[in-house]
Amino acid sequence: MNYLWFFAVAGGAALLGIALAFGMIKQDGRRSVFAIAGAFIVAAGALGLGLYVGDAPTAPLRASDREGSQSRLPAAATTEKDLPGK
Template sequence: MINYLWLFAIAGGAALLGIALASGMIKQGGQGSPVAVAGAFVVAVGALGLGLYVASAPTAPMRAPDREGTQNRLPAAATTENSQPGK
């Protein structure tokens, strides 16, 4: 679920920017290059497609803490006071 929130925040913003650019070029008089307008729409669609791909990619597994504290013995465990620089 959180992946789709990031999809909306990142790719949605890029897609809205592409649509805004394209509509601005069209409203400016229509004399702009049709290639530029099509390019803005391609950027919008490409951003949404890439965002959907990233949102559907698997994420790293999370290991919940347990009573024995085994999560602190993993290679990427949280730091302790003794592992800080200068100690």
């Protein structure tokens, strides 16, 4: 499902970019080709970085259980007795 939203957002941005590129080429073709080529290089780098970050491992998730063992972990949620002045 995440990829569906990714392609929806990226597809909209790509269509906008194509429309802008078409308008730039119609106004000043030679000069805008270099700008469009630079934009494609930046877009390819951003796509590669996004895929790298998306595939990076995340911290393990420990679900709650009946004994409440997640509250005894070193990074447990703060309770009132942990607050200063209590």
